[in-house]
Amino acid sequence: MLSEEIGHPNFNEEAERLAFTKKYIDIVIQASESDEASFKENLREQLEGMELNDSSLSYMSMLTNANLLRRTIDEVKKLKKFANKPYFARIDFLRNETNQEERLYIGKLSLFDKETQQPIVVDWRSPVANLYYDGRLGDVSYEAEGEQYDGFLSLKRQYIIEDGDLKEIRDIDLTTNDELLQLSLSESSNNRLSEIVATIQEEQNEIIRADLNRPIIVQGAAGSGKTTIALHRLSYFIYTYAEHFRPEQLMILAPNRLFIDYISEVLPELGVENILQTTFIDYVKACIKKNIKMTHPEDKLISFIHHELENPERAKMISEFKGSLQFRDILDNYLQDILKTLLPKEDFYVAHFKLYSAKKLRYLMVHEYKYLPYYQRIDKIKRVLQNHVRFKKKAMIEKITSFYDQKLDKGLAHKGDPEKRKQYISKVLDKKQEGLAQIQKQLRTAVTSYIKQLPKHDVFYYYHQLVTNEALFTRYAKGVIKDEDIHFFCQYQQHLYEKKTYELEDLAALLYMQGKIFGIDKELRVKNVVIDEAQDYSYFQLEALKTVLETDMFTIVGDLAQGIHSYRGIKDWHIVQEQIFTRASFKTLQKSYRTTIEIMQLANQVQQLLNMNLPVVEPVVRHSPKPSFFMTNTKKNDIQTISKMIAAFYKEGMKTVAVIGKTNKECKKIAKLFQQYSDIHVQLLKENEEINSNNVVVVSSHLAKGLEFDAVILYAIDEVYQMEELDIKLLYVSMTRPLHRLILFGPNLSAFLLDKIDPQYIHIT
Numbered sequence: 192m193l194s195e196e197i198g199h200p201n202f203n204e205e206a207e208r209l210a211f212t213k214k215y216i217d218i219v220i221q222a223s224e225s226d227e228a229s230f231k232e233n234l235r236e237q238l239e240g241m242e243l244n245d246s247s248l249s250y251m252s253m254l255t256n257a258n259l260l261r262r263t264i265d266e267v268k269k270l271k272k273f274a275n276k277p278y279f280a281r282i283d284f285l286r287n288e289t290n291q292e293e294r295l296y297i298g299k300l301s302l303f304d305k306e307t308q309q310p311i312v313v314d315w316r317s318p319v320a321n322l323y324y325d326g327r328l329g330d331v332s333y334e335a336e337g338e339q340y341d342g343f344l345s346l347k348r349q350y351i352i353e354d355g356d357l358k359e360i361r362d363i364d365l366t367t368n369d370e371l372l373q374l375s376l377s378e379s380s381n382n383r384l385s386e387i388v389a390t391i392q393e394e395q396n397e398i399i400r401a402d403l404n405r406p407i408i409v410q411g412a413a414g415s416g417k418t419t420i421a422l423h424r425l426s427y428f429i430y431t432y433a434e435h436f437r438p439e440q441l442m443i444l445a446p447n448r449l450f451i452d453y454i455s456e457v458l459p460e461l462g463v464e465n466i467l468q469t470t471f472i473d474y475v476k477a478c479i480k481k482n483i484k485m486t487h488p489e490d491k492l493i494s495f496i497h498h499e500l501e502n503p504e505r506a507k508m509i510s511e512f513k514g515s516l517q518f519r520d521i522l523d524n525y526l527q528d529i530l531k532t533l534l535p536k537e538d539f540y541v542a543h544f545k546l547y548s549a550k551k552l553r554y555l556m557v558h559e560y561k562y563l564p565y566y567q568r569i570d571k572i573k574r575v576l577q578n579h580v581r582f583k584k585k586a587m588i589e590k591i592t593s594f595y596d597q598k599l600d601k602g603l604a605h606k607g608d609p610e611k612r613k614q615y616i617s618k619v620l621d622k623k624q625e626g627l628a629q630i631q632k633q634l635r636t637a638v639t640s641y642i643k644q645l646p647k648h649d650v651f652y653y654y655h656q657l658v659t660n661e662a663l664f665t666r667y668a669k670g671v672i673k674d675e676d677i678h679f680f681c682q683y684q685q686h687l688y689e690k691k692t693y694e695l696e697d698l699a700a701l702l703y704m705q706g707k708i709f710g711i712d713k714e715l716r717v718k719n720v721v722i723d724e725a726q727d728y729s730y731f732q733l734e735a736l737k738t739v740l741e742t743d744m745f746t747i748v749g750d751l752a753q754g755i756h757s758y759r760g761i762k763d764w765h766i767v768q769e770q771i772f773t774r775a776s777f778k779t780l781q782k783s784y785r786t787t788i789e790i791m792q793l794a795n796q797v798q799q800l801l802n803m804n805l806p807v808v809e810p811v812v813r814h815s816p817k818p819s820f821f822m823t824n825t826k827k828n829d830i831q832t833i834s835k836m837i838a839a840f841y842k843e844g845m846k847t848v849a850v851i852g853k854t855n856k857e858c859k860k861i862a863k864l865f866q867q868y869s870d871i872h873v874q875l876l877k878e879n880e881e882i883n884s885n886n887v888v889v890v891s892s893h894l895a896k897g898l899e900f901d902a903v904i905l906y907a908i909d910e911v912y913q914m915e916e917l918d919i920k921l922l923y924v925s926m927t928r929p930l931h932r933l934i935l936f937g938p939n940l941s942a943f944l945l946d947k948i949d950p951q952y953i954h955i956t
């Protein structure tokens with residue numbers, strides 16, 4: 192049962208406990224800071240006493256001090272950060288093994304009593320904390336390092352602590368709804384994703400803590416916490432494997448810079464710092480080391496939305512094909528042939544000494560160094576030859592020397608005309624010198640000249656050679672795609688080539704080929720990857736990432752119902768699981784934590800228009816007024832009505848409001864109307880921009896994907912949503928952005944497909 196605040200029987204005791212913990216943290220901070228000072232002093236002394244070539248011993252001791260210092264600084268930083276809210280929950284666990292009840296306070300750090308080694312606060316990511324998220328009251332167990340620990344959970348308690356003061360205590364049992372969750376969901380958003388450690392739900396916890404040594408694919412409804420959970424899983428990973436991985440070896444791939452900005456604030460809160468946060472496009476550019484010119488990744492989508500393409504089916508075919516595993520197969524065959532062109536054909540000679548046969552070198556290239564990208568194999572061969580030359584150098588010189596020395600001996604021993612003998616000897620001496628000079632020169636240059644004979648091109652050359660040459664492409668693609676498609680495909684690629692441009696769909700192939708032919712730089716070879724909005728990736732994009740990174744340690748989260756790029760993206764998670772990440776587990780999240788029941792009911796109606804057999808999304812019990820539809824009037828009147836509404840939302844305590852138009856073009860119009868007819872300053876959101884939380888945001892439906900706002904107004908001036916897959920998805924995305932309020936402004940009900948759904952879910956004014 193929910194206990195009354197202040198009136199909770201244990202309130203005073205808990206307030207004392209909080210005061211004690213805060214005091215303890217203070218003491219630890221003070222002690223650590225003096226440690227820090229003494230480490231710094233140590234370090235300074237050692238640096239002063241160091242000669243350039245000082246013994247390794249003092250270097251080692253300096254390093255130890257530096258590490259200790261870094262650790263202390265990190266610890267103090269963390270303690271200071273969480274000092275005012277050291278924990279958010281408590282569990283009481285009677286451990287069968289010891290028959291002792293443990294009272295465990297759970298927070299975002301771990302803190303131990305230095306004397307007794309008893310935990311004062313346990314980290315939410317520690318194994319025992321799993322009981323808080325997972326365990327019901329009663330008989331429970333948790334696992335740590337492969338061992339199972341059983342016991343009895345008698346209490347689960349949550350705290351609301353503000354500015355270091357205990358405000359509320361809630362005890363949770365089976366019959367209680369998670370009040371803290373309710374409370375946290377009813378709060379207003381500040382344009383940034385927040386951490387949810389206190390209210391992680393069981394189904395979410397399962398994903399966060401799912402086997403870290405296996406990839407995981409999550410199909411999650413809009414607002415089910417996919418992004419949040421993916422970040423918490425990273426945090427859990429870092430905690431669990433702190434000893435084995437550096438944060439630089441982890442990467443988050445987000446759809447655009449705007450999104451990276453959106454998630455950026457929550458990461459340090461979760462102890463996730465210094466990890467690589469980038470977009471697929473930027474990552475590939477870094478791998479191929481060239482800032483290639485690209486068509487805008489949304490261009491095609493926008494042309495589809497506007498029905499601008501002459502032959503949209505063909506455009507879809509090309510995008511889909513470039514993202515398919517069939518294209519990967521074609522490239523694999525082509526890569527085999529590229530390898531053949533790189534194989535040495537001539538034996539390797541220095542002067543007339545044969546040092547390595549071509550056959551043996553080919554064997555090395557094809558078999559021995561199979562694990563390496565092609566050009567790295569050539570580098571290896573180069574080193575093998577260089578070593579071999581070095582190894583044989585003496586013998587070769589000796590052979591030449593002895594050859595001429597024998598001749599000299601013969602000449603000297605000759606009893607004939609002394610003049611002729613002199614001439615002969617001088618000629619031999621000249622020849623010897625010449626021979627030795629020649630071999631010296633060859634020793635220096637033979638390897639380089641030999642390697643130079645092998646072709647050297649960049650990845651772009653290889654790619655274009657294949658995709659713009661119809662005859663060559665046909666050789667690989669015949670039977671895989673239709674002949675006429677081969678023709679269109681090559682024409683299309685030729686057209687891009689002439690404009691020296693690439694599109695997003697080319698990047699999977701470029702990345703894959705770069706990895707196979709050249710390899711990618713070490714700092715880009717991360718070991719663990721989180722992909723958000725993964726439904727917009729193609730199969731080949733995922734495959735290329737997995738291949739070049741040589742790991743399948745991926746957390747992949749997405750929602751097919753929001754797959755607005757499905758012409759190039761994933762249509763079925765099973766294919767990902769069966770053909771790419773074969774070790775992956777698959778989970779679904781069906782509850783939406785973002786949106787209220789009334790908003791979700793309407794959005795569900797729209798989602799069902801997709802006929803994709805996706806289950807309806809279950810909202811967490813939270814209410815709002817029904818979404819309202821307003822018929823548009825004059826533009827001036829519309830903007831004035833909308834402005835009044837926005838003012839009222841702010842008055843109600845909402846912090847973020849967005850007006851969503853179907854396309855960028857529509858949004859530009861909306862922003863201009865605000866300028867003309869309203870005092871409200873709006874921010875027309877662009878992809879690479881940060882959201883300024885003081886502004887009302889005007890954003891297009893496709894760019895709004897992944898974001899959330901307290902209140903959302905869908906405004907259709909000229910561009911309405913039609914009864915087709917892409918538009919339904921865009922509408923669904925837009926409707927699932929608000930936390931608390933949804934309003935629709937359009938010329939008629941059908942502008943938002945409301946004529947196709949049960950009218951009970953909408954309030955028509």
Ligand SMILES: Nc1ncnc2c1ncn2[C@@H]1O[C@H](COP(=O)(O)OP(=O)(O)OP(=O)(O)O)[C@@H](O)[C@H]1O
Pocket residue numbers: 372375376384385387390391392395411412413414415416417418419420750753784785896897898899927
């Ligand atoms: N357990 C939870 N406790 C409190 N808030 C939660 C919880 N889970 C999710 N939320 C909140 O729900 C909202 C939606 O979360 P998030 O953006 O991660 O969902 P998503 O599945 O990525 O959504 P979308 O697919 O629409 O982008 C966020 O405001 C998040 O803080």
